[in-house]
Amino acid sequence: MARFDPLAVIKRGLKALRKEFSTNKNETPLSTQTIGPAKPNISKRADSTKNVKTQKEPHGTPNTMVDKQTRATTPKPLSAHLMPATLLVLYLDEQQASLTDASILHGYRGQEVELDVKRFRDYYVSQIEGYTSNFVERYGVIKVHYQRRKAAAVWLLAKDIDQQNLLAKPEFVHGKLNTPYSLVAPSFANYRLMQANGPVTGHFLERQQFVTYLYRQKLWQDVDESLRLLKVTDFIKCISEPHGQELKMTLAKNTLWQVYKSVRTTDGILWYCLGGNTWVKNSQHTQLMERKQYLNEVKQTQQVTKSYAVSLNVSAKIDFIPGKKVTLYDLPCGKKTAQLNDGKKVQLSAHKNINGMQWYHVTDSGWLLAEYLKFK
Template identity: 25%
Template sequence: MAFFDWLRRLIEPKPQRENIPQPVAPQRRHQPIPAPAEPVAPSQPAVTPPVLTDHAITLKPAHQPQPEPTATLVIRLVDEHNRPLQPALILTGSLNHPVHCRFPEIPGYALSRIHGFTQDFISTYGLTTAIYRRLLGKPIIAYLVDFDSGRLLALPQIHRGALSTTYALTPPVVNGYHIFQAQGPQRGKFSTCVQRVVYFYRLDSWETVQHVHQYVFLQADHLVYDEPNGTAYGYQFPADSLWRLFMIITLTDGSVWFNLGGNQWLTATDTARRDHQLAHPALAQKRSWHPKDFARIGSVDYVPGASVSIYTEPYGETAGQLEHGEPLDIRGRIIDDQQLIWYQIGPEAYINARYVRLAPVETI
């Protein structure tokens, strides 16, 4: 039977339904929930995280504080010629915030001035220049002294310069004198210690000077002068008197003068030098010279048209004159206790090396 009922529903057409309104269920009225008598505050507010429906959407919290911009200050450390002394200082901070900096101490320099420095970072990039000046070194004092009398020829000269800078001194020109010797550092660097240079001069008219321990016998009355070829005092030393000798000076004109102590001078004419054994038993005998071999060729280097004296021995008697430019055949050399050089040009012929020009040595 069930089979036939199913077949009948399949063959017979379906009856059309009429629009019959459906019954509507009555709506419930919501009753208000009475509030509690005393509201209780939660211990922590509940925060509901936002639900992201689209992964491309990003939510930003409101009123997020922005970081302050970073500022940079470069401090150059230079000298007065804008040459760097040390690597530059690089300081960083925040705009409108104070700059904390201590300028370094540089040995030998002192901070002189600052360009472009501010107490606060006022821009994202700033440049400051710290200029240092070099400290002065201790002075170098130069003295100009007469070598033979010890007299100061001029006021001391004071040389100053920056610390550690180099200096080079030259002997000052003194009228009537030529430089004879120099003591002290003439070249070097200014340091933290005072340095001294002494220039010794000798009169241009003094060709040779010999310090002796001898006596002189006066064979005639002699005038006494204040210096060689100087001014006479107006009194005389009598003949047949014996006097102590301290120096023997030979001038460029060939004249010989004796120093009797202090500023007392007399000519060597009409005199005889001797060793007074009774007055000075330990007096040394006449000095003997031993020249060393020195084979060279040279010429007289004096003044054109003038002649220079030669001697029987260093500081000895005059042996003659040689004109400027005359050739010399040098046989030996002597360096005395004053570091003066004498050339032997004959058996009893010596000339001061100051008036000799050596010929260049030929090299193969």
């Protein structure tokens, strides 16, 4: 479609008016600058005024009134020029570098500006500088500023698969959004890598990602996490870990303990974990029992008369590892029912002696061995 030109339209209109007045009405052609009334024909006026005496007007000639009327009815020249205007649109990143070619908008002063804000992957609009809703100046510049979307960090964790403790502080890997990454497992003395959980390779995203490397001590050859029971036939000292330091804790003679994990080290020694950092070494005074076998024995003891359970109303305090929780059971060596913090004051309501093991019932909690209680 051809562009609209107001000046050409005005010129065509003046030309049509000039033609009409000059041919049809035998009048003088119009000027392209002004538009006014046509002058009467002199010959015709002479014929019509032969017998008419010219009357002298006071303060002027006979044509004075006509001239004044002509000047009064003559309109001012028309001005219909539209001023063109141009806007340059720039698309800039944080370093003021162009993300794409600039756009050029054309129009006329006063005309509405139709700004198309472009979108770029990994960027968002942070500011529009020099924006105007209408064309104002002959030349103008609009700057659309963009900022890159930030990617979230990838967490790298290294843990002991058996003890579940961190081997080092978490490491944070950073990069630009949607750029690729590839992680390398860290190395630790006396540990070997067992497995990795999480996306070890991928792309940085707007959400956090987690990768956990699991290690096992090189000294640990075999690990069995089956729940069993350990019967102790003599007093045995506890240690912090296999080949670890001796603890100030001794297992009583003829007592039964739950084993959460059994570990055989590379030197062939078998170790039993009684929970947390409490371990005992296998010896001639330890006897490993299957849990099912013992629970059957316990079940039989539950069917005896109530006289075997002594009712109590005694106060005591949990005596376990500082900062840790001890586990209570629904029956002696039964299912877990609750956990209580070390040092918590409790009320005991019953006592049972099962195969030399002293069990106490903690009110509203469960059964607990006497070794984990401190009486006032």
